[in-house]
Amino acid sequence: MKGRHADRFPNEPFRASAALRNASFAPGWILDKGFGIVAVAMGISVFVLAGLLGWELYRGAEKAISRYGMAFLTGSQWDPVAGRFGALPFLYGTFLSSAIALLLAFPLSVATALFLTELAPVWLRRPVLGLIDIMAAVPSVVWGLWAMFEMVPWLRQSAFPFLQKAFHWLPFFQGPIYGVSLLAGALVIAIMITPIITSLAIEILRSVPPTLREAAWALGATRWEVIQVAVLPYGRSALVGAGVLGLGRALGETMAVTMVIGNRPEILLSLFAPGYTLASVLVNEFAEATSEEHLSALFAIGLTLVAVTLIVNFFARLLIHNVPFFFSPRPLPLQPIETKQ
Amino acid sequence: MRIPNAWNLFLLLALALLWLMFGAPRNETRPLINGAGASFPYPLYARWFTTYERLDPSVRFNYQAIGSGGGQQQLLHQTVDFGASDSPMREALLRAAPGKILHIPMVAGADALAYNLPGSPPLRFTADIVADIFLGRIHSWDDPRLARINPEIRLPSLPLVVVHRSDGSGTTYIFTDYLSKVSPEWARIAGRGTAVRWPTGIGAKGNEGVAGQIRSLPGSIGYLELAFAVQNRLPVAAIQNPSGNYVLPSPRSVTEALESSALDRSDFRISIANAEGPWAYPIAGLTWLLLYQNPPNQEKAKKLLAFVRWCLTDGQAFAAPLDYAPLPPRLRERVLESLREIR
Numbered sequence A: 001m002k003g004r005h006a007d008r009f010p011n012e013p014f015r016a017s018a019a020l021r022n023a024s025f026a027p028g029w030i031l032d033k034g035f036g037i038v039a040v041a042m043g044i045s046v047f048v049l050a051g052l053l054g055w056e057l058y059r060g061a062e063k064a065i066s067r068y069g070m071a072f073l074t075g076s077q078w079d080p081v082a083g084r085f086g087a088l089p090f091l092y093g094t095f096l097s098s099a100i101a102l103l104l105a106f107p108l109s110v111a112t113a114l115f116l117t118e119l120a121p122v123w124l125r126r127p128v129l130g131l132i133d134i135m136a137a138v139p140s141v142v143w144g145l146w147a148m149f150e151m152v153p154w155l156r157q158s159a160f161p162f163l164q165k166a167f168h169w170l171p172f173f174q175g176p177i178y179g180v181s182l183l184a185g186a187l188v189i190a191i192m193i194t195p196i197i198t199s200l201a202i203e204i205l206r207s208v209p210p211t212l213r214e215a216a217w218a219l220g221a222t223r224w225e226v227i228q229v230a231v232l233p234y235g236r237s238a239l240v241g242a243g244v245l246g247l248g249r250a251l252g253e254t255m256a257v258t259m260v261i262g263n264r265p266e267i268l269l270s271l272f273a274p275g276y277t278l279a280s281v282l283v284n285e286f287a288e289a290t291s292e293e294h295l296s297a298l299f300a301i302g303l304t305l306v307a308v309t310l311i312v313n314f315f316a317r318l319l320i321h322n323v324p325f326f327f328s329p330r331p332l333p334l335q336p337i338e339t340k341q
Numbered sequence B: 001m002r003i004p005n006a007w008n009l010f011l012l013l014a015l016a017l018l019w020l021m022f023g024a025p026r027n028e029t030r031p032l033i034n035g036a037g038a039s040f041p042y043p044l045y046a047r048w049f050t051t052y053e054r055l056d057p058s059v060r061f062n063y064q065a066i067g068s069g070g071g072q073q074q075l076l077h078q079t080v081d082f083g084a085s086d087s088p089m090r091e092a093l094l095r096a097a098p099g100k101i102l103h104i105p106m107v108a109g110a111d112a113l114a115y116n117l118p119g120s121p122p123l124r125f126t127a128d129i130v131a132d133i134f135l136g137r138i139h140s141w142d143d144p145r146l147a148r149i150n151p152e153i154r155l156p157s158l159p160l161v162v163v164h165r166s167d168g169s170g171t172t173y174i175f176t177d178y179l180s181k182v183s184p185e186w187a188r189i190a191g192r193g194t195a196v197r198w199p200t201g202i203g204a205k206g207n208e209g210v211a212g213q214i215r216s217l218p219g220s221i222g223y224l225e226l227a228f229a230v231q232n233r234l235p236v237a238a239i240q241n242p243s244g245n246y247v248l249p250s251p252r253s254v255t256e257a258l259e260s261s262a263l264d265r266s267d268f269r270i271s272i273a274n275a276e277g278p279w280a281y282p283i284a285g286l287t288w289l290l291l292y293q294n295p296p297n298q299e300k301a302k303k304l305l306a307f308v309r310w311c312l313t314d315g316q317a318f319a320a321p322l323d324y325a326p327l328p329p330r331l332r333e334r335v336l337e338s339l340r341e342i343r
Helices: A012-023 A028-068 A088-119 A122-137 A140-166 A182-206 A210-218 A223-252 A255-260 A278-285 A292-322 A334-340 B006-023 B042-055 B068-076 B091-096 B127-134 B144-149 B170-182 B184-189 B206-216 B226-231 B251-260 B298-312 B314-318 B329-341
Strands: B032-037 B060-064 B082-085 B101-115 B161-165 B202-204 B220-225 B238-240 B284-292
Touching: A028 A292, A088 A122, A088 A182, A088 A223, A088 A278, A088 A292, A122 A182, A140 A182, A140 A255, A140 B206, A182 A223, A182 A255, A210 A223, A223 A292, A255 A278, A278 A292, B032 B068, B032 B298, B042 B060, B042 B298, B042 B314, B068 B082, B068 B091, B068 B284, B101 B170, B101 B206, B101 B226, B101 B251, B101 B298, B101 B329, B127 B144, B127 B161, B127 B170, B127 B184, B127 B238, B161 B170, B161 B206, B170 B184, B170 B220, B170 B284, B202 B206, B206 B220, B206 B226, B220 B226, B251 B284, B251 B329, B284 B298, B298 B314, B298 B329
Parallel strands: B032 B060, B032 B082, B161 B202, B161 B220
Antiparallel strands: B082 B284, B101 B220, B101 B284
16 A cells, blocks of 8 residues: 655655554544544634633623622622622732732742853752742642741741831731731742743743844843843743733632631731632632522622633733833844844 | 554553443442532541441442532532531522422531630630620730639730631531521621621631631631541630530530420421520531432432431441530431431
8 A cells, every 4th residue: 555645755754654654554544634633623622611611600600790790890798698799809809919929929030030041050950940840830739738837927927027117107018917918828829920930931031042142242241231132132022921821820829829818808908917819719618608699609700700810811912012121221232133034 | 663653552542441431340239329518527427438338338428528508509409319518408499499308417516616825724705705706896815804704814915816717618607606696796797607708807718727727826716616626736615605604515515405405396407506505515506418308219218218317326426536416315316207208
């Protein structure tokens, strides 16, 4: 049996695959077609799954949506006994904790990645990279346990009193200190997303063509100038993308946050006060929701969480493409070269 | 072999799958009885299932401790043979059910009030004080109301922090049921439920979360399922009951509460909070199995009923070692009698 395309592709790799095909039971076109069909089905299934997810969430939340409408998002009461539901405290907690986490984690991650790709001695890189990958693989609940028994007591006894003393004039650092708090939640999220953003950032910085660095060196740039002029501008949109991926994880982070955030649906200015997030209220109340209104309100929370994640991703994408980035304070001579290629 | 042949690999996998589906030895013909619901009595239920499976090898159990709400939902959709719940089902849900659902009390449990104070002094609380603490009206441990009924203890001037469950739970239902009974104000502001709107305090997930929070935060107080307070060696408060006595939580003082509650009803959705008996512990509640009066699968129903009868007789001996309160004989008789309705 001779391959039908044999004369069309008389090259080396094809001969290898022809040998493979002769050894198997099926003629090549079945494999080709079959693979094509499977691949298309996989592609379509993504849309089907997303559609089903949205539909199921909407169906579950229908009661709450028809009863509250948009007021669900602006209501600040959450009272399962009386059947009054508003999502604002959860939205507030989700946004604030994720924003603080990203604010802490992003600079740290980029700096770590810069150190490992540009500055660190070669013998140090491998072990540190390995450690970062291990950190990224630690399950959420393990971070939560560690945070609850190690981080929170330390925050309550040392870090928070210090912050309060130093910044007592800021409303964010006033009020009683319990340890568990919105800030503790934000910190544990920051710790969890740092390894992910770092390991993405490392890949991004590694992909910067050496010629750019060499060109900057040749122009007499210092080490910092090389980073500033050649490395960061090249990777900037990808770096923001890495941050967005981290933010996506931060918004949906559940177990560890639930264990340290204090779970109090209230909007308070102080970061030492307990807070609540969308994901946390779902994991807390779903199993024991006995009334239909309660269940429906929880579905609406789920729908809100999905919507928030989509909206944040959308705006982040806009940001990547349109806003001049803070790493490049002046017009860069290297950019036109990059686009002409 | 340089490259593993994809087709051979695929065929091998397909054969393995076929073997698993049709060729694997199948000796599991025993009926599998599925249940879902409350996590509060799960340790005891698990014990019951394994023990009973040894007594009657012709039956197997599969119980998912997904929470009372989940158990009620699954029973409504008839995806399980029995449900389990720490709170009685709401009327609206009972009406929505495809058949009449019976509440079968299995054991009772208590909530202990545990706290973290230097020196772990034994404390006494009245009902008013418990309500005021959880309403956020007592902010410090040296409050004069606390000092008046604990005169022999020097209470520190430490801020009092309330810790409550953040997840919906039967433990919370028992506690808020008690508060709603002793404090009209609590009933108005928060009410009873598996999850309520707490006027004060921080939420921790699960009994283990509350216990962990209390252990690590000096000046904190919270309610725990009795077994968790015992395991964590936390000091536990004696609560004044309606007879005026200060009673510590224990299986015996809860059974006492059961004995003194109004049990002469055929509907077992009874609240035993704040019971009258002289040595009854006031913060207690029943936990129920939920069964259809006319179960769809007769063979399984027969097995299940035999199991429930065993739990209510010999099985009760397993309760106290796990810090649950066995039902008093009088109530057991009535429950066993009511099981005859199921056919």
